[in-house]
Amino acid sequence: MLSFTPYENPTYFVILGIALIPLVIGLLYGKRSHLYETLVSLAFLLLTFGGPKWSTQGVALVVYIIFEMLLTWGYSVYRKRGQNKGYIFYFAVILAILPLTIVKVTPAVDGGNNSLIGFLGISYLTFRAVQTIMEIRDGTIKNFSLKIFIPFMLFFPTISSGPIDRYRRFEGDFTTVPDQDKYLKMLGKGLHYIFLGFLYKFLLAYFFGTILMPKLAHTAMIHRGGFLDLSWSVLGYMYCYSADLFFDFAGYSLFAVGISYFMGIETPMNFNRPWQSKNIKDFWNRWHITLSFWFRDFIFMRLVFWFMKHKTFKKPTTTSNVVYFINMGIMGFWHGVTWFYITYGLFHAAALIINDAWLRYKKKHQDSIPHNKFTEYFAIFFTANVVCFSFLIFSGFLNTLWFTK
Amino acid sequence: MDTKETVLSILSDLTGSDLSNNMDENLFDDGLLDSMGSVQLLLQIQSEMGISVPVSEFVRSEWDTPNKIIAKVDSMK
Known part of the structure; x- marks a missing residue:
């Protein structure tokens, strides 16, 4: 069959x-x-x-x-x-x-x-x-x-x-x-998504994941022995894995949304230009959106609500920091019970907490902190790199690098 | 106090900005509110106005400007 x-x-x-x-x-x-x-x-x-x-x-x-x-x-x-x-x-x-x-x-x-x-x-x-x-x-x-x-x-x-x-x-x-006008538009969009999905999944993800990544993994394994077994190939692997992860998953999601549209169901989008995020919070509004919003609505907000109602912590910032760790910890755990998935979750919790603290600091010192096109591009560049590093943890490659013979 | 005044005073406590001249400003796009702020908003509405709003009632697109929040609260009275 x-x-x-x-x-x-x-x-x-x-x-x-x-x-x-x-x-x-x-x-x-x-x-x-x-x-x-x-x-x-x-x-x-x-x-x-x-x-x-x-x-x-x-x-x-x-x-x-x-x-x-x-x-x-x-x-x-x-x-x-x-x-x-x-x-x-x-x-x-x-x-x-x-x-x-x-x-x-x-x-x-x-x-x-x-x-x-x-x-x-x-x-x-x-x-x-x-x-x-x-x-x-x-x-x-x-x-x-x-x-x-x-x-x-x-x-x-x-x-x-x-x-x-x-x-x-x-x-x-x-x-x-859906009325005919709307449905025709949905068909057009659906078709566009499916073809974009072909490009993402069968060309780009194939190139990064199937052609490039094994080569980088191989050279990275050969060049072990230095500080934490790191080498330029590990850095290359980090970017390559991130590109593969994005194109593969965004491609799949485009198919799923496109086919839903054909069936008259407006399944929500999963990605919204995540590589243009200006900070890590912004990133989670753009990456695997339906998962991140699920965690936001059914874990983060509910736990915050519960803690604040019971006055568990004195300061709201303590509440949100604790809940970030619980929320992202569960997310890491959900990917699988391995040290790298759970570390990935905790890493993002820490990043979100630092980001919140920075935003509060920035708000207080608005006049003395420069804000221009350069700082905006730098923020995007910095965020993307923090994210790629988190994906290197997520990939489990460090596990292979450090703990296999 | 009427709904408008109460909501504006809660929002000004939460965001640190007086929004009475920006009634249609998108609070999430501007970073004035986030999930944390939303929950605080719901709890304040509950304690100051006695209207309890479950978290699943909170759909961002229906709560993203001062005007929309006021309309929402009025509809739940």
Whole structure:
């Protein structure tokens, strides 16, 4: 049986293109067929998780979905009865992230073996499930429906790596049809995104990741022995890895958003010129946006709210600094339980704290600190380099450099 | 005090700027507010006006200028 990793090869795009034709024609005439959408989704889920991957991935996905479905549905029934106990809410959230936690911790405690319950995209599905539970608690999702939740969770263009949509936003698009003018514009944009994605993923990421990076890795390994085993090749690797990471992931995200647009769903963008960020905070508003905003809205703001309401810390700056560490620490941990992912998270927490302190200092001393075109370009250059350094940590290459023979 | 005065006084405490002449200024683009400031804003609205706003109600694009904040608060009264 045919089996694909989403957006990896031309055949996938051809099959996808053909499957979408009836859907596009329908939307152009103002009709949305949930039946056809379900069939297409099922077909593509089978292509991704079925066949040879059924026993290692497919079964895990099915069990996971049933589990999260029962959990969110159960919690929504509980809330509809007017009940709102804190411990029930925390329990529901803990249950919702339990499968993901097991998947992330297993390799670290079981000698690198992967957990049996894992499948491609489990973390992205968990983000969607957790935010749904949180919004049900807040009462912003009032009429929870499995008819929305299931297509939301299993929306196949974004299933493997996001972007992470929001329940209410998805519901709005999924239950309506864009008018013809708007839909035509979405088709144009979608097509543009997909072709830009080809350029990013199949040309640029291929060049940086597949052609250049192994060479740099090789020379860097040969030139070990100096201070911290560093060499110019390590620096080259840092920039090359960063370019590969960006073009590969931004390319994938462009495909996911482009295909969503074809289906009349305005999945949010994941990148907005991150290399033009003027500071690290600005960077997180531009890089992997849907993840960073998810962390902002469901971890950072909620924890700050909780700490400030309970007056845990005297000063607001202490609160935000502590929460930066928790927030970015969890983000690092989420990437995987290795020293380099967790260090990456903590490094960004430190960078955000220093940046905040600098912004406060700058505000106080506005008159004595120069501000001109040069300082603006310098800020962009400096930010990009801090980010690339963090990606060198993230890449795990330092682990190879320092700890392998 | 009416909503406008209260909101402006909370904002002036938080941002250190008097915004009464910049009612449509985007507070996030200018760096006057961030996530931290947003939470402080919600908590102040709660303690001074008795209106509780859950964090998931806070969508940046609906809260990004003094005028929008005032309208939001009025709609939740």
